[in-house]
Amino acid sequence: MNQEAIQTKMRQRAKELLNSGAVTMVLGWEAGTFWYQSTPILIRQAEDADKLVWNDFCQNNLSKYLLDFRFTNEKIALFLKGCDSRAFNRLLQDKQIEREKTYIIGIPCEGMKDHRLAQSKNEGDDLPLAKICQSCRYPNPVIYDELLTEEVTPRQKIVDFSDVEAIEQMSADERYEFWQKEHTKCIRCYACRNVCPACNCRKCIFDQATSGWNSKDVNASENQFYAMTRAIHIAGRCIECGQCEYVCPANIPIMLMNKKLIKDIDLLFGDYDAGLSIEGQPPLGHFEKDDPEEFM
Amino acid sequence: MSDHTEQIKTAENGFEPKILVFACNWCTYAGADLAGLSRLEYPPNVRVLRVPCSCRVNPQFVIRAFQRGIDGVLVAGCHPGDCHYTTGNYYTRRRFLLTKRLLDFVGIDSERFHVRWISGAEGPKFQEVVTDITAAIKAIGPNQKLCDYFPTETLLPNEGGDNQ
Amino acid sequence: MQILEKSKLDDFLQMLAKHQPVIVPTDVDGLSQYAPYQAQMTLLLDGKPTVSPKGIFLPQTEAIYRFKAQGKNLLIAEMENQQTPQVLFFVRHCDVQGIVCLDKVFMSPEYTDQQYAKKREITTIFALRCNGSKESCFCTSMGVDPEKANPAAADVEVYDLGDQFAFEALNERGEKVLSQAAELLSNQDNVILPPVPERKLQLKTEGLPEKLSTTFDAPIWNDFMFKCLGCGTCTYLCPTCHCFDINNKLRGEDGLKLRTWDSCMFDEYTLMAGGHQPRTGKKERIRNRFLHKLQYFYEKHQMFLCVGCGRCLTKCPMNIDISKFVQQVMKEESR
Numbered sequence: 149m150n151q152e153a154i155q156t157k158m159r160q161r162a163k164e165l166l167n168s169g170a171v172t173m174v175l176g177w178e179a180g181t182f183w184y185q186s187t188p189i190l191i192r193q194a195e196d197a198d199k200l201v202w203n204d205f206c207q208n209n210l211s212k213y214l215l216d217f218r219f220t221n222e223k224i225a226l227f228l229k230g231c232d233s234r235a236f237n238r239l240l241q242d243k244q245i246e247r248e249k250t251y252i253i254g255i256p257c258e259g260m261k262d263h264r265l266a267q268s269k270n271e272g273d274d275l276p277l278a279k280i281c282q283s284c285r286y287p288n289p290v291i292y293d294e295l296l297t298e299e300v301t302p303r304q305k306i307v308d309f310s311d312v313e314a315i316e317q318m319s320a321d322e323r324y325e326f327w328q329k330e331h332t333k334c335i336r337c338y339a340c341r342n343v344c345p346a347c348n349c350r351k352c353i354f355d356q357a358t359s360g361w362n363s364k365d366v367n368a369s370e371n372q373f374y375a376m377t378r379a380i381h382i383a384g385r386c387i388e389c390g391q392c393e394y395v396c397p398a399n400i401p402i403m404l405m406n407k408k409l410i411k412d413i414d415l416l417f418g419d420y421d422a423g424l425s426i427e428g429q430p431p432l433g434h435f436e437k438d439d440p441e442e443f444m
Numbered sequence: 445m446s447d448h449t450e451q452i453k454t455a456e457n458g459f460e461p462k463i464l465v466f467a468c469n470w471c472t473y474a475g476a477d478l479a480g481l482s483r484l485e486y487p488p489n490v491r492v493l494r495v496p497c498s499c500r501v502n503p504q505f506v507i508r509a510f511q512r513g514i515d516g517v518l519v520a521g522c523h524p525g526d527c528h529y530t531t532g533n534y535y536t537r538r539r540f541l542l543t544k545r546l547l548d549f550v551g552i553d554s555e556r557f558h559v560r561w562i563s564g565a566e567g568p569k570f571q572e573v574v575t576d577i578t579a580a581i582k583a584i585g586p587n588q589k590l591c592d593y594f595p596t597e598t599l600l601p602n603e604g605g606d607n608q
Numbered sequence: 609m610q611i612l613e614k615s616k617l618d619d620f621l622q623m624l625a626k627h628q629p630v631i632v633p634t635d636v637d638g639l640s641q642y643a644p645y646q647a648q649m650t651l652l653l654d655g656k657p658t659v660s661p662k663g664i665f666l667p668q669t670e671a672i673y674r675f676k677a678q679g680k681n682l683l684i685a686e687m688e689n690q691q692t693p694q695v696l697f698f699v700r701h702c703d704v705q706g707i708v709c710l711d712k713v714f715m716s717p718e719y720t721d722q723q724y725a726k727k728r729e730i731t732t733i734f735a736l737r738c739n740g741s742k743e744s745c746f747c748t749s750m751g752v753d754p755e756k757a758n759p760a761a762a763d764v765e766v767y768d769l770g771d772q773f774a775f776e777a778l779n780e781r782g783e784k785v786l787s788q789a790a791e792l793l794s795n796q797d798n799v800i801l802p803p804v805p806e807r808k809l810q811l812k813t814e815g816l817p818e819k820l821s822t823t824f825d826a827p828i829w830n831d832f833m834f835k836c837l838g839c840g841t842c843t844y845l846c847p848t849c850h851c852f853d854i855n856n857k858l859r860g861e862d863g864l865k866l867r868t869w870d871s872c873m874f875d876e877y878t879l880m881a882g883g884h885q886p887r888t889g890k891k892e893r894i895r896n897r898f899l900h901k902l903q904y905f906y907e908k909h910q911m912f913l914c915v916g917c918g919r920c921l922t923k924c925p926m927n928i929d930i931s932k933f934v935q936q937v938m939k940e941e942s943r
Contacts, residue, residue: 333639
């Protein structure tokens with residue numbers, strides 16, 4: 149099914165759900181200011197459903213918005229791509245949201261386009277897939293109430309760790325220099341944290357100035373403290389949606405660090421993909437007695 | 445600080461590393477105590493910080509230590525199966541297997557961060573571990589990475605007179 | 609007007625760099641920003657850098673004073689301010705206007721911020737007139753003159769003539785800097801300037817502050833505020849956002865008092881000591897940001913605190929668009 153057909157169906161389903169009273173609001177995407185942008189929209193009236201779009205730039209993960217509606221009793225319908233549905237599962241597993249209050253319309257996703265490159269191109273130009281989408285293994289929603297189209301074939305079967313390995317090949321000093329450069333650019337806007345579906349603490353340590361952990365002093369050291377702490381806090385819960393990198397205004401390769409942790413978790417504690425199901429425990433939330441032993 | 449610190453500063457071969465030991469209250473701390481009681485000599489470069497369980501040590505404690513100019517960190521707890529709280533050290537193990545690799549990934553020399561299981565009876569092991577780590581870190585020199593420098597030109601001279 | 613062949617730009621900048629540090633727009637490790645000039649550097653001459661030049665005058669982190677607390681003794685010493693002059697190159701008119709906005713705040717008749725004022729005093733600003741317009745540019749709607757940079761901040765106006773640059777000193781300070789490289793410049797009268805293109809985004813802003821003064825409780829805020837992430841991208845990239853926080857950096861007895869950027873989009877920003885949060889949610893925060901830019905500041909200084917640079921339009925991860933908001937307000941009947 150092409151994008152336009154999906155879009156038509158999206159609008160139709162949203163209308164039906166709102167009209168029937170099955171849900172009171174629908175979360176989707178609408179056209180953004182420029183052709184390479186789409187932006188989340190919350191629809192309460194059936195006649196607004198025609199604002200919904202499905203195009204190459206519906207990157208935003210809508211699952212995290214459910215946290216804003218934790219304390220309402222309204223039923224929400226939302227559109228989820230493969231990666232978004234893993235985020236949904238993660239939030240469900242953390243008991244942050246309730247399954248009964250949501251209605252998931254899954255969209256098997258062909259991949260989003262590179263929105264940064266698009267800014268220097270014209271509408272209609274050929275664009276490559278966004279970096280994160282090129283290595284997507286789960287384009288089909290893993291949890292849904294209905295699917296809009298038939299499932300698509302995953303672009304990758306195994307995780308591509310070549311970028312992580314490239315860094316691992318470097319000497320310690322080179323690695324340090326690489327990250328130092330990247331983190332010097334960080335402006336500490338916390339967009340990566342705020343967008344991350346794994347970041348759902350009620351109060352983040354970086355929001356507690358009095359705790360002394362964070363300092364608003366923006367320098368390479370504090371930025372690295374932030375980046376490493378953030379990475380380790382979401383280790384085992386990262387669902388590889390790449391939203392952190394997508395929102396970063398400073399173009400920092402945040403996923404590189406996340407992928408490194410995913411790689412090590414796979415090696416140390418067995419293959420694990422967060423958010424595929426709500427069964428089991430995340431790797432850092434439990435242990436095995438025969439875990440690798442390096443510390444004797 | 446005490447004369448102890450002075451002694452480190454004035455050691456003859458120049459660089460004396462600062463090493464921070466997060467020691468579990470129920471084992472390593474007792475182990476270090478035993479080392480002292482048994483008159484086992486170990487380098488005065490270590491600062492022991494007592495924690496209720498090795499599992500209390502958050503990875504950000506380690507990063508913060510490096511930020512503030514520590515040259516090496518040791519997290520030490522009970523042997524697997526011996527945790528006072530039954531399972532704490534199993535979580536420690538998973539967490540720091542990962543943290544060690546992350547530190548390595550951002551370019552921190554792997555000699556600078558260690559985790560060891562040291563029981564209350566293992567005074568000699570404590571001595572051995574901190575001696576080895578100190579020697580290794582002495583060899584690779586002071587830590588320059590992750591440091592959050594406090595610009596020294598901004599230091600004010602000490603006021604004379606006695607302080608309260 | 610003084611003419612410089614574009615091929616000689618590097619020589620020109622090097623010559624100036626002999627006299628004082630020169631700051632230019634360039635790409636540093638994948639983030640475009642203003643950075644110290646080095647020979648053979650690739651300059652960003654198409655469009656404006658992602659990071660605005662406000663950090664030159666209001667750094668993201670800046671030490672205000674240092675102190676030492678020993679027992680009951682407290683020693684305080686001012687920081688040494690940078691004294692040597694510097695030149696800031698190729699600032700677009702919107703960003704020049706942004707600096708004028710900052711001046712209103714930090715160099716007001718009632719109070720002058722010494723550290724800010726010092727940096728303004730030592731910095732000569734070369735403005736660059738735009739020959740094109742990005743799709744996100746709406747500076748003209750926000751009271752920026754596309755023909756002339758605001759002379760309250762700009763010292764030299766630079767025109768891009770294709771193969772040449774034309775320099776026009778707007779004051780003595782500008783002339784002095786230009787004279788440092790006089791041998792590369794040739795005088796020419798009657799320079800034909802390229803036409804200024806229409807900005808791609810045109811907003812009606814007449815009467816906007818008055819109209820906004822009645823919208824505080826209007827439903828318009830609910831419409832698209834739900835999507836805000838609460839990150840600081842918009843405020844940190846904005847050339848006019850100037851909120852700051854005061855922090856300590858302590859090491860034993862020694863300490864630094866720091867001024868750091870802060871963002872009104874952070875939850876912590878209005879959080880009070882007892883835990884009370886007067887600005888409870890995203891809606892309240894966005895409302896404050898937009899109204900500060902378009903109403904409160906205008907009422908006080910008769911100019912918008914938004915200069916239409918378009919950075920927040922393109923960089924907001926969720927595409928919260930202040931220009932759309934303005935259009936919507938102007939379209940609607942005041943409610």
